[in-house]
Amino acid sequence: MATAENIEAALKEAERVCKKQKICADKTAKSIDKLAETLLAAALDLPDHVIGREATNELSLNNAQDLLKDLTESTKDLHSAVNKLGKAVDKTFVQDICAAIRPVEFDQPTLNKVIAEHFYQQGNFRVGDTFVREAGIPNGGALKKPYIAMHSVLKEVLGHNLQPALHWTEEHKEDLRASNGSAAVSSFEFRLHRLQFLHTLQTAGPSKALAYARAHFAGFQETEMGEIQRLMGCLCFVKRPGSSPYSDLMSPAQWNEVAREFARQCCGLLGQACESPLLVAVAAGSIALPTLLKLATVMAGQNQDFQTCTQLPVELELGSEFVFHSVFACPVSREQSTPENPPMLLPCGHVLCKQSLQKIAKSPVRSFKCPYCPVEATLNSCRAVFFPDAQ
Numbered sequence: 471m472a473t474a475e476n477i478e479a480a481l482k483e484a485e486r487v488c489k490k491q492k493i494c495a496d497k498t499a500k501s502i503d504k505l506a507e508t509l510l511a512a513a514l515d516l517p518d519h520v521i522g523r524e525a526t527n528e529l530s531l532n533n534a535q536d537l538l539k540d541l542t543e544s545t546k547d548l549h550s551a552v553n554k555l556g557k558a559v560d561k562t563f564v565q566d567i568c569a570a571i572r573p574v575e576f577d578q579p580t581l582n583k584v585i586a587e588h589f590y591q592q593g594n595f596r597v598g599d600t601f602v603r604e605a606g607i608p609n610g611g612a613l614k615k616p617y618i619a620m621h622s623v624l625k626e627v628l629g630h631n632l633q634p635a636l637h638w639t640e641e642h643k644e645d646l647r648a649s650n651g652s653a654a655v656s657s658f659e660f661r662l663h664r665l666q667f668l669h670t671l672q673t674a675g676p677s678k679a680l681a682y683a684r685a686h687f688a689g690f691q692e693t694e695m696g697e698i699q700r701l702m703g704c705l706c707f708v709k710r711p712g713s714s715p716y717s718d719l720m721s722p723a724q725w726n727e728v729a730r731e732f733a734r735q736c737c738g739l740l741g742q743a744c745e746s747p748l749l750v751a752v753a754a755g756s757i758a759l760p761t762l763l764k765l766a767t768v769m770a771g772q773n774q775d776f777q778t779c780t781q782l783p784v785e786l787e788l789g790s791e792f793v794f795h796s797v798f799a800c801p802v803s804r805e806q807s808t809p810e811n812p813p814m815l816l817p818c819g820h821v822l823c824k825q826s827l828q829k830i831a832k833s834p835v836r837s838f839k840c841p842y843c844p845v846e847a848t849l850n851s852c853r854a855v856f857f858p859d860a861q
């Protein structure tokens with residue numbers, strides 16, 4: 471598996487190969503020059519059949535053989551370094567991931583649509599168009615259209631023009647309210663106006679900025695008063711931005727943040743996640759892959775079939791950024807809870823699914839021992855637990 475130490479070791483081997491290669495190349499060049507010299511000298515000696523010249527020739531020949539030997543030695547050195555590097559690379563990176571692949575039947579048209587939508591969402595319209603054409607996706611234009619609008623606004627935002635984004639928000643206000651609630655819409659709208667105010671302040675000066683604030687901040691007094699006060703504070707530090715306690719508001723990163731937030735709002739209206747589902751799936755798969763490969767090896771050693779097992783015998787921890795909803799899996803049945811089979815809290819604090827609990831309890835009043843600790847409970851003393859969705 472690729473660990474930091476392994477990669478470090480492979481890098482060291484690579485450095486060694488570079489060094490050896492340089493030494494080898496230098497030696498080879500020198501040896502070849504010398505060899506050529508020797509052979510030339512021997513050739514010059516050849517036509518004369520004067521006694522004593524043979525000895526010189528023999529000397530040249532010996533010399534040449536020595537040089538060749540030297541050459542072979544340094545090449546050998548290089549080869550062994552290359553071999554070692556190869557082994558270090560093999561040790562660090564698993565090349566064959568097939569062991570972790572399980573036969574899953576993909577719904578090809580849906581998968582194609584997900585891929586095409588990914589390209590459009592990322593703004594890779596040409597790649598998306600080609601893919602739509604080659605995969606024969608019907609109605610590709612409809613997939614693309616909303617993302618064209620989104621990216622044209624995003625481009626303007628990143629070019630420091632917020633008007634199209636404000637216009638879009640105004641135009642979709644009702645839909646946005648319906649899907650996100652009016653508080654979220656108003657907060658996004660305020661973010662746009664706030665950035666426009668700061669931009670005006672930086673590019674057109676305090677009086678223009680103040681005029682903008684008068685025109686647009688009134689509607690946000692109730693919810694954003696603290697923030698509006700900070701923005702007014704900025705007016706006093708226009709000439710000395712270095713000593714401004716509001717310098718965080720002036721950060722250029724604001725544009726990227728607003729762009730990201732705009733994309734999120736836009737995708738939300740399209741019923742899409744802001745992160746491309748394809749990217750999320752690939753990222754989650756990459757994180758899970760080492761564990762799955764290990765598991766496949768371990769299971770093969772125990773004569774179990776990784777390809778056909780219906781439930782993974784280990785938990786795959788992907789990290790909090792991959793948690794979208796709170797889920798509860800019953801530790802007894804290993805099944806995920808459902809509204810019909812909710813998680814139930816025992817008096818001891820352990821939680822099982824209702825069905826598992828019913829199997830253990832047999833009757834509502836019979837007391838039974840918790841499967842995880844010695845505390846006794848009755849079905850009637852257990853309470854259903856509700857997990858709010860993660861935000």
Ligand SMILES: [Zn+2]
Pocket residue numbers: 816818819820840841842843844845
């Ligand atoms: Zn317990």
